Amino acid sequence: MWLHASCFLEFNIPVPTPFLLMLRPRSGWQQWVAREQYVLSPSVPVVEFTDLFGNLCQRLVSPTGHFTVHSSVDIETADAYDTAPGAQFVEVQQLPDDTLPFLHPSRYCESDRFTEMARSLVSGRAAGYDQCAAIVDYIRNTVRYTPGAGQQIISATELNELGSGVCRDMAHLGIACCRALSIPARMVVGYLETLEPMDLHAWFEAYIGHRWYTFDPTQVGLQGGRIAIAFGRDAADVAIYTQFGNPVELLNMHVNVERMAGAPC
Incomplete structure (x- = not known):
């Protein structure tokens, strides 16, 4: 099946604050990323790296004031997840x-x-x-x-x-x-x-x-x-965001997942 998913985060930042974000799915054997969008407002420099577990992570320093992160993805994923009663223990x-x-x-x-x-x-x-x-x-x-x-x-x-x-x-x-x-x-x-x-x-x-x-x-x-x-x-x-230093206020968080009629054009 095809899914469209999005996550919106809205912060009030008292002082410039280092963040580590983890909001980008990666393609794998049970899912394939066809299209994605990642918008920071205001825009700031971002460095991406892959952590020890293969997750895509983004490092940035947010500016003072109102700061938002909006990520969305169109992805093909499994219609049903396998079950395997009797599957054996691996030594x-x-x-x-x-x-x-x-x-x-x-x-x-x-x-x-x-x-x-x-x-x-x-x-x-x-x-x-x-x-x-x-x-x-x-x-x-x-x-x-x-x-x-x-x-x-x-x-x-x-x-x-x-x-x-x-x-x-x-x-x-x-x-x-x-x-x-x-x-x-x-x-x-x-x-x-x-x-x-x-x-x-x-x-x-x-x-x-x-x-x-x-x-x-x-x-x-x-x-x-x-x-x-x-x-x-x-x-x-696996925290989707980690901030360092003095606490910041999360004003809003909105998540949405919708099934798509088919592959994105």
């Missing part, structure tokens, strides 16, 4: 090198604290995809999804204690449990066509059967088209 010694960083505990995914819990959740399940599915079922059935309520990032351990959180927090718990079973898992931030209320969304991917598979604890199925913007170990790696 650590057989994993590709680039999956290894997604085995370790990270700031918000304390996988070393979930070994016993993860084993109990997947008892009786075949190693691999079926274990990940059991973890997602547990999160969906025991954690209350509260979209729009998560201003402060919480870790997998904190979410497990609180019992409610946003998509980002639920992904943290899924990632931590997968890693506790030696299954590489990474966070994804992007757009989801059917999301209500509309916002940016987070889910996770697990490496099983020698490829990455999508999992989303906020949904019963994988409905709607998705656009991946950034991948990382947890939320610390």
